[in-house]
Amino acid sequence: QNIKLNDLSDIAETSCRNANTLLHEKRFNIVDLDPFGSPAPYLDAASRSAVNLLEVTATDTAPLCGAHLNSGIRKYAAVALNNEYHSEMGLRILLGSVARHLARHEKGMEVLLSHATRHYVRAYVGIKSGAKNADRTLKELGYVTHCDNCSYREWKKGYSVFMEQTCPECGTEMKSGGLLWLGKLHDRIFCSKVIEEIEKRPLGKKKKACKIIQTCLDELDIPFFYDQHRLCKQLSVAAPRIEKTIQDLRDKGYAASRTHFSGMSFKTDAPLNVIKSILSNMY
Ligand SMILES: C[S@@+](CC[C@H](N)C(=O)[O-])C[C@H]1O[C@@H](n2cnc3c(N)ncnc32)[C@H](O)[C@@H]1O
Ligand SMILES: [Zn+2]
Known part of the structure; x- marks a missing residue:
């Protein structure tokens, strides 16, 4: 059928x-x-x-x-x-x-x-x-x-x-x-093509699907994301907005992105001590 x-x-x-x-x-x-x-x-x-x-x-x-x-x-x-x-x-x-x-x-x-x-x-x-x-x-x-x-x-x-x-x-x-x-x-070209195809079709969960794939497309290809809550708990500091953390990392010259795995996490090529000093506003 x-x-x-x-x-x-x-x-x-x-x-x-x-x-x-x-x-x-x-x-x-x-x-x-x-x-x-x-x-x-x-x-x-x-x-x-x-x-x-x-x-x-x-x-x-x-x-x-x-x-x-x-x-x-x-x-x-x-x-x-x-x-x-x-x-x-x-x-x-x-x-x-x-x-x-x-x-x-x-x-x-x-x-x-x-x-x-x-x-x-x-x-x-x-x-x-x-x-x-x-x-x-x-x-x-x-x-x-x-x-x-x-x-x-x-x-x-x-x-x-x-x-x-x-x-x-x-x-x-x-x-x-x-x-x-x-x-x-992820492969960026493949992800873009999938989004294009989804947009064309009358699918029930199209918005949700596009959002997941777009986040995958924008996600850095570096193994293992950082959980901001966990790091902030270790440092005993309040968690900033995830966008701020990502921007701060980029401002210091590191690559950083959100990750589709979790809304409160990010990916970066910055070393752990740099991430922690940014989160504690001590950089
Ligand atoms: C999760 S469902 C698949 C759903 C489908 N992909 C969809 O989107 O509608 C799993 C299916 O695998 C079939 N299945 C389970 N074991 C199988 C086997 N050994 N060989 C062939 N089909 C099997 C089940 O009958 C069931 O229809
Ligand atoms: Zn350790």
Whole structure:
């Protein structure tokens, strides 16, 4: 019925079969994996089948975001840190897993759009076939260490990397997470095109959808956002407006942006001590 409504009879078909059997048998230009719960049991078949575009939804945010650590290790072969940026952690763990599944089939990926909204994570990745592209993609995976005491974090790309365990800011022992995707989360051109297409259509949630994608488009491509509330609590100062913090960081010559992950958070390339001195008006 939907195929007819959208006039897609020549390029789309329906089939009532187990997704794993169908996807292992047949190649599709676009595979949109939207199961109930975890996409993990279908990632291998979907990665084999997808030729141009793979889209994945995950609603199992507890294993992805570190709330159910062992389940995350079982499903995604990764350790997720359940800290203030757990939503971004979940998205990057899913993307890391997608990258590794594609690599088994000698495919690389380019993340076109990805987001963590409400209780799910969603990713759209363009596929680049060939072992070289797969190798290039795997170079974007790595680990993160995080200090729960002062919010200092460090990340490093690579499969076997040495990570400092002691926080250089406060001396606390840090936690390590990974393996996860440390590459880009959005492609600006793709995001603009999606917004253009949404604008043209009579869709119910068009305003909301455009807002999410526009925030993704404007978001800095730097791993792991800062939660302003948490930093201000650590500093015992009142939280300023997020726009002010972003402007202050830019005025000091750093890149800074809002993030779609949370309204009270921001992304920046400024070091933690600079961020903290700006928030306490001591810069
Ligand atoms: C979250 S719904 C998909 C919703 C759909 N994407 C939409 O936007 O309307 C999940 C669907 O996956 C189907 N499903 C669950 N396990 C499956 C499997 N192993 N093979 C094929 N389909 C499956 C369910 O029957 C259900 O229709
Ligand atoms: Zn610390």
